[in-house]
Amino acid sequence: MMRMEKSLLMIPGPTPIPPQVAAAMTQPMLNHRGEAFSALFAEVSTKLQKVFRTAQPVYIFPGAGSGGWEAALVNTLNPGDAVLSVSIGDFGERWHKVAVQLGFAVERLRFEPGRAADPERIAERLAEDRERRIKAVLIQHNETSTGVTNDVRAIARAVREHGALLMVDSVSGLGALPLEMDEWGLDVVLTGAQKALMCPPGLSIIAFSERARAAAEKSAMPKFYWDLKAAHSSLQKWQTPYTPAISLLHALKAALELLETETLEGSWARHRLMGEMCRAGVKAMGLRLLAVDERTASNSVTAVVAPVDPKRLRKVAREQFGVELAGGQGDLADQIFRIGHLGYVVPGDVLQALAATEMALAQLGVDVQIGRAVAAAQEVWMNHVRG
Amino acid sequence: MMRMEKSLLMIPGPTPIPPQVAAAMTQPMLNHRGEAFSALFAEVSTKLQKVFRTAQPVYIFPGAGSGGWEAALVNTLNPGDAVLSVSIGDFGERWHKVAVQLGFAVERLRFEPGRAADPERIAERLAEDRERRIKAVLIQHNETSTGVTNDVRAIARAVREHGALLMVDSVSGLGALPLEMDEWGLDVVLTGAQKALMCPPGLSIIAFSERARAAAEKSAMPKFYWDLKAAHSSLQKWQTPYTPAISLLHALKAALELLETETLEGSWARHRLMGEMCRAGVKAMGLRLLAVDERTASNSVTAVVAPVDPKRLRKVAREQFGVELAGGQGDLADQIFRIGHLGYVVPGDVLQALAATEMALAQLGVDVQIGRAVAAAQEVWMNHVRG
Numbered sequence: 001m002m003r004m005e006k007s008l009l010m011i012p013g014p015t016p017i018p019p020q021v022a023a024a025m026t027q028p029m030l031n032h033r034g035e036a037f038s039a040l041f042a043e044v045s046t047k048l049q050k051v052f053r054t055a056q057p058v059y060i061f062p063g064a065g066s067g068g069w070e071a072a073l074v075n076t077l078n079p080g081d082a083v084l085s086v087s088i089g090d091f092g093e094r095w096h097k098v099a100v101q102l103g104f105a106v107e108r109l110r111f112e113p114g115r116a117a118d119p120e121r122i123a124e125r126l127a128e129d130r131e132r133r134i135k136a137v138l139i140q141h142n143e144t145s146t147g148v149t150n151d152v153r154a155i156a157r158a159v160r161e162h163g164a165l166l167m168v169d170s171v172s173g174l175g176a177l178p179l180e181m182d183e184w185g186l187d188v189v190l191t192g193a194q195k196a197l198m199c200p201p202g203l204s205i206i207a208f209s210e211r212a213r214a215a216a217e218k219s220a221m222p223k224f225y226w227d228l229k230a231a232h233s234s235l236q237k238w239q240t241p242y243t244p245a246i247s248l249l250h251a252l253k254a255a256l257e258l259l260e261t262e263t264l265e266g267s268w269a270r271h272r273l274m275g276e277m278c279r280a281g282v283k284a285m286g287l288r289l290l291a292v293d294e295r296t297a298s299n300s301v302t303a304v305v306a307p308v309d310p311k312r313l314r315k316v317a318r319e320q321f322g323v324e325l326a327g328g329q330g331d332l333a334d335q336i337f338r339i340g341h342l343g344y345v346v347p348g349d350v351l352q353a354l355a356a357t358e359m360a361l362a363q364l365g366v367d368v369q370i371g372r373a374v375a376a377a378q379e380v381w382m383n384h385v386r387g
Numbered sequence: 388m389m390r391m392e393k394s395l396l397m398i399p400g401p402t403p404i405p406p407q408v409a410a411a412m413t414q415p416m417l418n419h420r421g422e423a424f425s426a427l428f429a430e431v432s433t434k435l436q437k438v439f440r441t442a443q444p445v446y447i448f449p450g451a452g453s454g455g456w457e458a459a460l461v462n463t464l465n466p467g468d469a470v471l472s473v474s475i476g477d478f479g480e481r482w483h484k485v486a487v488q489l490g491f492a493v494e495r496l497r498f499e500p501g502r503a504a505d506p507e508r509i510a511e512r513l514a515e516d517r518e519r520r521i522k523a524v525l526i527q528h529n530e531t532s533t534g535v536t537n538d539v540r541a542i543a544r545a546v547r548e549h550g551a552l553l554m555v556d557s558v559s560g561l562g563a564l565p566l567e568m569d570e571w572g573l574d575v576v577l578t579g580a581q582k583a584l585m586c587p588p589g590l591s592i593i594a595f596s597e598r599a600r601a602a603a604e605k606s607a608m609p610k611f612y613w614d615l616k617a618a619h620s621s622l623q624k625w626q627t628p629y630t631p632a633i634s635l636l637h638a639l640k641a642a643l644e645l646l647e648t649e650t651l652e653g654s655w656a657r658h659r660l661m662g663e664m665c666r667a668g669v670k671a672m673g674l675r676l677l678a679v680d681e682r683t684a685s686n687s688v689t690a691v692v693a694p695v696d697p698k699r700l701r702k703v704a705r706e707q708f709g710v711e712l713a714g715g716q717g718d719l720a721d722q723i724f725r726i727g728h729l730g731y732v733v734p735g736d737v738l739q740a741l742a743a744t745e746m747a748l749a750q751l752g753v754d755v756q757i758g759r760a761v762a763a764a765q766e767v768w769m770n771h772v773r774g
Contacts, residue, residue, distance in 0.1 A: 004649045004657060006405070018393070019409065214743045262391045267705050270391060320772045322735050346393045349711050351742050352735040355761060359769055370769070371762020374742060378757045382746055385707045 007318065010353040011326040012144045012301035015196040015343030017143075017251070021198055025247040026256035038238035044249055045235065047256040051174060051264060052189055052207045054181040057183055059231045060252075062245040063204040065171045065192025069098045071206050071226035072167045072188040073136070076215040080105055081135040084125065084164070086117045086155075090145035090329040095138050095169060102221070107134075113146045113332060114289075114303075118297035123158035136165045136187075141173035145329045147303030147338060148291050149177060150277040156184045165212055171195055175259060176271040176300040176342045187212040193248065194301065196267070198255040198344045200341060202248045258344075273384050274350050275299030278376035282339075282378035283352035283362065285368050290336050300342035304327070308364045310337040317361035323356035347381050394705065397740040398713035399531045399688035402730030404638070407624035408585055411641035412634040419633060425625035431636055432622065434643040435530040438561060438584075438651060439576055439594045441568040446618045447639075449632040450591040452558045452579025456485045458522070458593050458613035459554045459575040459593030463602040464605040467492055468522040471512065471551070473504045473542075477532035482525050482556060489608070494521075500533045500689075500719060501676075510545035523552045523574075523765055528560035532716045533724060534690030535678050536564060543571045552599055558582055562646060563658040563687040563729045574599040580635065583654070583687065585642040585731045589635045592753040660771050661728040661737050668741035669726075671763035672748065672755050677723050687729035688707035690715070695751045703747035710743035734768050 009016050019097045030036045041060075048058040061067060078084070085096040092110075099106045109125060111117050117139060126134065137159050142149045152168055159166040167188040170179055174189070175196030181189050190206040193199035208216065208228060216228050230241040259267055279297055282289060288305040291297035305312055306328075314325045314337060328336040339353050354373040361368045396403050417423045428447075435445040448454060464470070469492045472483040478604075486493045496512060498504050504526060514523065524546050529536045533604050539555055546553040554575040557566055561576070562583030568576050577593040580586035595603065595615060603615050617628040646654055666684060669676060675692040680686035693700055693715075701712045701724060715723040741760040748755045 004654070004731070004733055005645060006731060008735060019406075020410070022406065207556060245717070258392060267391070321768070322733055344393060346391055346709055348395060348739040348743065351761070352739055355738050355765055356735065359765055359772075362769060363772070370765045371758050374738070374761045374765075375758020378742055378746055378761075381708070382757065385746075385750070 003322065007322045007324055008349055008352055009324050009326055010063065010340050010345070010349065012338060012340035012342060013192070014201050015195055015198060015340065016345065017200060018198055018255065018258055018344045020254045020258060021251045024250040027247070027250050030246060032240070032244055037244070037246065040249055040253060041240070041244065042238040043254050045238070047260065048205060051256070051259065052181045053179065053183065054207050056207050056209060057235055058205060058207045059228065059235065060244070060249070061204040061206070061226065061231070062202060062243070064201065065190070065204055066094070067226060068190030068202040068206045069095045070102065071204070071228070073099055073102055073104065073188055074221040074223040074226055075208070075219055075228040076165055076188065076212050077104060077135055078218070078220050079103060082107065082133045083136045083138060084109060084134050085138040086122060087111070088115060088117050088140065088146060088150065089113055089143035089149055091140050091169065092142055093330070099138065114148065114292045116148050116293070117150050117155060119154035121149055122155055123161070126158060126162035126164065129162065131283050132163055134162070134164045136167055138167050139169070141168050141170035142177055142298050142300055144172040144301055145332065146290055147298040147301045148296050148364050149173070149298045152179065152186070153184045156186055158342065160185050165215060172300050172342065175264070175267060178268050181207060193252055196342045197252065198258065199248060199251045203252060207240060265302045270346070271299040271342060273381065274345065274347055275302065277347055277350045277380045278302040278339055278341055278354070280380045281350070281373035281377040284372045285358055293365065300340070302339045302341065303336050304339065306335060306337050307366050308361065310334065312364060313337055313360050316363050320363065321356035321359050323353050325353070325357065351377055390559055390709065394709045394711055395736055395739055396711050397709055397727050397732070399725060399727035399729060400579070401588050402582055402727065402732065405585055405645055405731045407641045407645060407654040408638045409469055411637040414634070414637050417633060419627070419631055424631070426635065427636055427640060428627070428671060429625040430639050431643065432625070434647065435592060438643070438646065439568045440566065440570065441594050443594050443596060444619065445592060445594045446615065446622065447631070447636070448591040448593070448613065448618070449589065449630070451588065452577070452591055454591040454613060455577030455593045456482045456556065457489065458591065458615065459577055460489055460491065461608040461610040461613055461724045462488055462595070462615040463552055463575065463599050464491060464522055465605070465607050466490060466712065467543050469494065469520045470523045470525060471496060471521050472525040474498070475502060475504050475527065475533060475535055475537065476500055476530035478527050478530055478556065479726065480717070486525065498517065501535065501679045503535050503680070504537045504542060506541035508536055509542055510548070512645045513545060513549035513551065513721060516549065519550055521549070521551045521597050523554055525554050528566060529564055529685050529687055531688055531718065533677055534658065534685040534688045535683050536560070536685045539566065539573070540571045543573055545573050545612055552602060559687050559729065560656060564649070565655050568594060575689070580639055583729045584639065585645065586635060586638045588638060589632050593647060607660035657733070658686040658729060660768065661732065661734055662689065664767045665689040665726055665728055667739065667767045668737070668760035668764040672745055687727070689726045690723050691726065692722060693724050694753050695748065697721065699751060700724055700747050703750050704743045707750065708743035708746050710740050712740070712744065738764055
């Protein structure tokens with residue numbers, strides 16, 4: 001029997017898009033060199049500053065979030081510069097490889113999957129660098145592959161003391177998890193539109209601190225597409241150096257309006273609640289979080305050690321119970337599954353995801369008591385509502 | 388704190404619309420006297436025949452489902468005709484009033500709220516009518532206000548024996564609950580697009596048996612808008628007597644395609660599963676169904692006796708837990724609440740609705756054990772999946 005096509009997308013991006021966002025993309029095409037475009041671009045860029053918590057300009061490139069990795073590096077560094085890449089999972093590894101591929105002298109500081117980066121260890125490593133050879137530190141705000149959030153504020157303190165630029169990949173963090181670009185002193189913050197910003201993929205969004213923009217003035221790295229100076233020069237006229245992804249910008253405007261209505265603090269609180277509900281549910285099923293220290297567990301995605309083959313689990317959850325869960329990446333592919341709870345996702349969706357997970361596990365012979373996960377998450381929600 | 392605007396609409400219509408249906412309405416406007424319209428109208432009308440299970444033409448009027456009540460009566464009857472209106476709830480009462488207002492000699496056979504119509508009682512009443520004065524019997528397939536489904540097949544047998552026309556309001560039934568217009572011998576079946584047909588409101592859809600169409604030839608009731616003969620004549624050219632609701636027809640085409648993919652039997656099975664899940668959950672909360680005999684309880688909407696003020700319950704469910712439940716109508720307004728589970732709704736949505744109901748009750752001081760309702764519904768779902 002065919003099922004009605006309606007499933008709940010609970011992966012850590014791309015995330016579900018609100019109907020207002022979908023509707024926004026149906027607006028007529030416009031001249032990207034005209035006033036209507038400039039008004040749109042100005043509005044979106046200005047709204048983004050509030051989400052980044054920065055007074056600096058925010059640049060929007062048509063592209064994947066990963067493009068921000070390259071943009072961060074090629075704009076602020078010089079050929080052969082030393083870079084400390086801090087990796088706590090697959091996305092840390094990927095950014096590391098990008099830096100290697102671009103010819104930088106990359107040193108990797110790696111933490112085992114499930115652990116957050118230790119700010120002390122970073123501070124110690126930087127303290128050893130008395131000649132200040134390290135020009136940049138790369139880190140994930142939230143490591144999507146392991147469901148762990150780094151203490152970016154503490155890491156920023158250590159990096160500030162040393163003087164290197166701190167570059168933060170907040171693809172699965174920005175909008176969902178607290179981040180204060182200016183207050184914490186972050187030099188580069190990059191994200192994509194398809195996570196907590198509730199848009200379809202296709203926009204790479206990045207902001208640079210004054211320090212980073214000063215470094216960009218002296219950067220001798222060859223670049224065209226991701227050239228900050230060209231983007232900055234165009235931005236003065238609310239323009240872009242090449243054709244912008246117009247419909248996606250309409251989408252982003254609608255999404256940012258939704259976020260403004262909720263308030264950014266409201267979104268952070270919602271994601272914290274969903275993270276707490278999800279973890280309570282997972283533990284009630286007798287499962288183990290990949291996050292070793294629960295205080296570092298992500299509020300935008302929960303990684304869970306799978307008691308059965310995660311591919312089978314996800315297949316049953318999807319085909320029989322209509323919930324799309326995520327698998328693990330890299331070495332974790334056979335060990336974990338992930339529940340995404342960021343963007344246009346609400347606490348009720350977390351209940352559905354937990355119920356589906358529980359039923360799928362039962363179908364696969366795991367000894368779970370049906371209903372316990374949802375009940376545990378309901379209790380968290382009720383306590384939240386009661387304040 | 389503002390919440391993210393995303394709530395689950397669990398009322399018995401209007402029901403949620405699938406994104407494919409929403410997208411279909413964004414198609415460019417077209418000339419309703421051109422070939423493109425005729426092709427659209429032919430396709431939708433033909434697909435509807437399969438949902439009505441009839442070889443007769445199906446007529447689509449721009450209008451509310453309630454317009455079908457008038458269309459059924461003014462096309463097939465004559466001024467002053469005797470009509471037996473069978474009422475098991477608020478919608479039965481409303482159709483009754485329409486018949487009175489149009490000047491027919493209406494006799495009402497009423498059953499108390501929560502009960503289905505007794506086919507025996509209808510048969511007995513018709514048997515008394517030896518002169519065959521009663522020209523039509525009016526009945527709801529599914530009484531939306533009480534969550535009770537009538538045994539239309541058995542009632543049809545009784546009416547066929549007498550010879551009156553049987554007119555069936557299947558606004559909250561068609562597409563969700565089994566109905567066989569030709570096989571059961573129903574003379575008029577009417578519905579709206581905004582229930583199991585997963586469209587926005589605005590289309591009144593009605594089919595007439597050969598008997599009913601023959602009666603229409605002799606009907607002397609004054610009419611214009613709802614004139615079957617005009618509609619029928621236009622339909623021969625896949626046209627309409629006046630401007631059709633074009634965007635809604637695009638929507639209906641998309642919805643019927645979804646229904647075809649699922650299959651009509653698949654939709655019936657999904658609604659039966661959702662009804663069973665909802666009732667299991669409601670009973671696990673210790674609440675009482677309004678349906679006196681559970682075998683007559685509706686699989687498209689569940690009416691529940693509220694242990695607290697239903698308005699307060701619905702407010703908490705909506706504002707704190709993001710689920711929109713329905714209230715009672717008429718005399719039941721202070722006594723019941725209703726959970727709609729028809730149309731573009733899946734079993735996971737029923738879990739969310741039950742969780743929200745349970746938490747809202749707990750917030751209002753009702754002694755419910757958090758998680759029991761969802762667990763009971765999960766068990767039903769798992770048994771269904773296991774076959």
